[in-house]
Amino acid sequence: MVALGTASCGGVEASVASDRAPAPSEGSAFTRISAFGVSALVPEDWVAQQAGDAAYSVGVAASPQPAGAMTIPEQGLVATRFDATEVGIPSDLYYLAAKGPVIQRVTDRARCTVTQQRVFVDHAPAALAGGRRSPGDFVAQATGTCGREGAVTRWSYFVAAPGYGPARGTGIPGSGLYLIVVSTPKATGAGHTLAHMLRSVRFGDDSARDFVQAVRAA
Numbered sequence: 001m002v003a004l005g006t007a008s009c010g011g012v013e014a015s016v017a018s019d020r021a022p023a024p025s026e027g028s029a030f031t032r033i034s035a036f037g038v039s040a041l042v043p044e045d046w047v048a049q050q051a052g053d054a055a056y057s058v059g060v061a062a063s064p065q066p067a068g069a070m071t072i073p074e075q076g077l078v079a080t081r082f083d084a085t086e087v088g089i090p091s092d093l094y095y096l097a098a099k100g101p102v103i104q105r106v107t108d109r110a111r112c113t114v115t116q117q118r119v120f121v122d123h124a125p126a127a128l129a130g131g132r133r134s135p136g137d138f139v140a141q142a143t144g145t146c147g148r149e150g151a152v153t154r155w156s157y158f159v160a161a162p163g164y165g166p167a168r169g170t171g172i173p174g175s176g177l178y179l180i181v182v183s184t185p186k187a188t189g190a191g192h193t194l195a196h197m198l199r200s201v202r203f204g205d206d207s208a209r210d211f212v213q214a215v216r217a218a
Contacts, residue, residue, distance in 0.1 A: 029043075029044045030042060030043060030044060030196075030197075030200075031043075031044040031046075031048075032200075033048040033060050033062055034060060035050045035051075035058070035059065035060045036050070036058040036059055036060075036081070037081070037172045037203065037204055038058070038059040038060050038079050038080065038081060038172075038201070038202070038203055039060065039079075039201070039202045040060055040062070040077055040079050040180075040197065040200050040201040040202070041196070041197060041200035042062040042077050042197060043064075045064070046062040046063055046064055046076070046077075047062060047063060047064070047065065048060065048061070048062045049061050049062070051078050051079070051080050057080050057081070057082050057083075057177075058080060058081065058083060059078070059079045059080030059081055060077075060078075060079050060080075061076065061077065061078045061079075062076060062077050063075060063076030063077070064076070074153070074183060075153060075183050075184050075185060076182075076183060077180075077181070077182045077183075077197055077201075078179070078180070078181045078182075079179070079180045079181075079201045079203075080178075080179050081171070081172055081175040081177065081178050081179075081203055082094065082175060082176045082177040082178075083174060083175060083176075084174055084175060084176030084177075085174035090127070091125070091136055091161075091163050091164065091176060092125040092127050092128060092136060094161040094162075094163070094176040094177045095124070095125055095128070095136050095137070095138050095161045095163055096128070097161070097177060098138045098140075098159045098160065098161035098177055098179075099122070099138050099140075099161075111146055111147040111148060112144060112145070112146040112147075113144050113145050113146070114142055114143075114144040115143050115144045115145060116142060116143045116144075117140065117141070117142035117143075118140065118141050118142070119138075119139070119140045120139040120140060120141070120211075120212050120215050120216065121137055121138065121139045121165065121167075121215040122138050122140075123135050123136060123137050123138070123163065123165065124136070125163065134163075135163045135164040135165030135166075135168075136161075136163035136164055136165070137160075137161060137162055137163035137164070137165030137166075137167055137168075137215065138159070138160070138161045138163070139159070139160045139161075139167060139211055139212060139215050140158075140159055140160075141156070141157065141158045141159075141208065141212075142156070142157055143155065143156045143191075143194070145186060146183075151185065152185070152186040153183050153184060153185055153186060154183070154184060154185075154186045154190045154191060154194055155181065155182060155183040155184075155194070156180075156181075156182050156183075156194045156195070156198050157179070157180060157181045157182070158178075158179070158180040158198060158201075158208040158211075159177075159178065159179050159180075160177070160178040160208075160211045161176065161177050161178075162175075162176070162178075162211075165215060165218065166214045166215055166217065166218040167211045167214045167215050169214070170203075170206045170210050170211050170214045171203035171204055171206050171210075171211065172203050172204045175203065178203055178211070180198055180201050180208060182194050182197045182198050
């Protein structure tokens with residue numbers, strides 16, 4: 001099975017450019033970080049690293065503290081893709097990972113609540129009781145909150161398993177699974193900041209919105 005989770009930082013700094021943009025609420029500067037064809041805007045005082053949670057899961061991670069794994073409800077951003085060209089496994093497994101373990105690892109935690117979830121496309125592969133010509137794709141996004149030791153965080157995630165659907169032409173060729181997780185303390189403007197960071201993530205030249213538009217157009 002594909003072993004994937006929210007993130008595990010490898011301890012090697014990702015390349016950091018001086019591409020800055022103001023945050024939507026507090027006006028602080030953002031910096032674009034990039035690695036393995038994945039990039040994102042994060043607060044300039046966050047520590048950036050390469051990210052990967054399995055042999056062929058690669059991308060970027062950033063948080064206020066260096067090193068270690070960023071998991072909900074901690075604060076940070078992780079954006080990864082799974083390089084399917086390096087692994088000889090059926091695309092059905094990416095669908096299962098996207099719909100099951102990935103989401104559960106983000107949401108199935110004590111004192112964590114999903115406040116909104118949208119599934120843009122969910123076509124079970126033919127081998128999993130889907131239609132004979134099913135594209136086997138899954139694209140979803142959600143937001144929620146977590147509470148721990150008196151602190152409350154807000155989080156958002158986006159996950160896409162292109163399968164053989166229209167989203168396959170989006171993102172980075174050969175990638176079988178994409179994941180974005182962002183978390184920040186609950187405060188005024190936190191929702192705007194989360195949305196800003198999630199929208200900023202690029203897999204190659206494409207954002208989460210491009211994946212959604214691709215499946216909607218179909």
